[in-house]
Amino acid sequence: MKTIEVDGIKVRIQIWDTAGQERYQTITKQYYRRAQGIFLVYDISSERSYQHIMKWASDVDEYAPDGVQKILIGNKADEEQKRQVGREQGLQLAKEYGMDFYETSACTNFNIKESFTRLTELVLQAHRKELDGLRLYAADELNLAELEEEECKPEGAENSPKACWC
């Protein structure tokens, strides 16, 4: 669990790091079902991991809910000297799938906050209607509370500190 702030709203996100190995696939797929946002991650120093993204993407299409938000990540950006996948390749693949793209480094923290914030933003946008409903509800509750407070005050008692017990 982590709390991040997006557009002035504090959002609590639950993060699952699913296993990459084939033998855990059955369990991994179970996590897709409840996901609202997914990072598809490859390693920029491994062409093989980049090639695997197509397989991950088709699994996500098959098992994740329809409105799930996805971002493509090329991790280990700190390993420039071992790079096998160009940034352009990442961008190209992301474009094909209609996803945002970030190169990141879990070692140096490069683009970690940015990518999490962006994915959270996308999830919030996808749930905009529910969110606006919640905002309206909260505003209504507030207005009601203010109204009740007003009604409680006897006339001319606005400046009298002991006029009301509520």
Ligand SMILES: Nc1nc2c(ncn2[C@@H]2O[C@H](COP(=O)(O)OP(=O)(O)OP(=O)(O)O)[C@@H](O)[C@H]2O)c(=O)[nH]1
């Ligand atoms: N240089 C560098 N190494 C990293 C980075 N992120 C992860 N690693 C290293 O890569 C190795 C694998 O990291 P994991 O976090 O186990 O990768 P994973 O994708 O969760 O592996 P799976 O168990 O297959 O799911 C570890 O030795 C990490 O220290 C990074 O950004 N830069």
